[in-house]
Amino acid sequence: MTVRVRYAPSPTGHQHIGGARTALYDLIFAKSLGGEFVLRIEDTDQERSKLEYEESMLEDFKWLGLEFDEGPHKPKNHGPYRQSERIDLYKELAMQLVSENKAYPCFLSSAELEELTAKAEGEKKAPHAYHDKYASLDPAEAKARMDKGDEYVIRFRNPQKEVKFTDMVRGEVKFFPDMVGDFVILRANGFPVYNFCCVVDDWKMEITHAFRSEEHLNNSLRQILLYEAFNAKMPTFAHLSMLVGEDRKKLSKRHGATSVRQYKDQHYLPAALLNYLCLLGWSHPKEQDIFNVFDLVEGFDASRFNKSPALYDIQKLNFFNEQHLRALSEEDLLAHALEALPEESKFRNQPLEWQNKCLSVFKEKMQLITELDELTAVLFKEGASDEEDYKEAMSWETTPKIQEYIKAELQKLSSAGTPFATEELVGEWMNYLKKELGIKGKPLFMGARACLTGQAHGPDLKGIVALTPLEILLSRF
């Protein structure tokens, strides 16, 4: 049997990073078993679901490099892939359950429902304790009311029995029945409810495995009950540990950047984001931390999931981005830079050779490519900084000598019409200053840096001097 794994988001906002992690595991797991990766859109909440979000999610997945084999944008023979387009199927199956007496119509108005819930709560009972008021209504009478046009929902007749299942992450999980009552499967507006369509779809789409966040663990009870009612086989579930924020609560918008889109906009490397996300709740068999997640497809070890919630730490993500940035080829790094840099960046007007050199000098200083803009801006900045360290360096007694010598050298170059100094040349200057004038160590390097760059600190001196146009260098003297 073909392994089919689905990712089933609701298009109610931009793609959340937690969902991206789930989808990543879905994909790796499916591919490691030669299976298929299916996208299903769970848009039965008409108020909140928007087509534009579906599109935005697809874009985000494309950016991440997570590719679906099937979905609304790529229909195969298990469609349609949007739940809103499968309503007839759900209705039909809900009615089938009614005819089998496994579900029943319920005519409770929302006011009555609230009243019953309050009553149950007052009596310290489960909120759903009285929701089964219409459970034993005579079917003929029920039909008469339905025909008459009374508003109704379909409730599942909960057999109230203990159920258990085996989870890929948690092992055997057992539920006792009083957790839920006779729950609704079809709303008054004719739309089905999550737990119902999820079951119908996984069944009809022949899904064999599904990864989802731990918050869904309790839903398994209702879903198992429904699978049994349909006499259908339940997919194997893996309930992943949740992603939490600083306060150890479920990661949400108030914790900061939680959508893939935000990282895309900040020009993180998708490979780095996936790598980091992958290690939240799963560990590499060889304890490797920097790797290409797609290499995992070869023999993915699904037994290495961690059960406890993982705290999302942006500092560590930044470290991963830094590592992936450094691992990029010259060509890829340049492409990444050009994509991220603002239009007006001075970097853009430079020759290719200069750009590559600049990247190799700055590479080690950046966690994010966007920092390059700031770094290069300093190269072209005329005048000097006003920080303490700079003033101090300029006040040393050796500094004027350095200044005088270098200025003369720069002018020589200038009159020869050379646009840039070279690293070798800067090295020669330093050697001259050291040997002939006896200046060394910090006074030499920081002094020269202050004169040449107008800053007290920065990346490799030779490197950045060689990257700065001669006229800018001269402007600082």
Place this chain on the structure above:
RNA sequence: GCUCCCAUCGUCUAGCCUGGUCUAGGACACCGCCUUUUCACGGCGGUAACAGGGGUUCGAAUCCCCUUGGGAGUACCA
């Protein structure tokens, strides 16, 4: 209330299933030191954890129970 899940350094985690090799390993962060000289990179080193209590056992981070703490759910949201 009830149900379910979880519990190793500040954080992500390895180890737990198949008790001894764990005076608990790695990574992020932090702090030192070193590196033909500044900065950075790199290298080396350091601080830092088995929630608590009972068992079982010659021996427990590892198995069992309880307590505590945290989280999730108990919707005509997903």
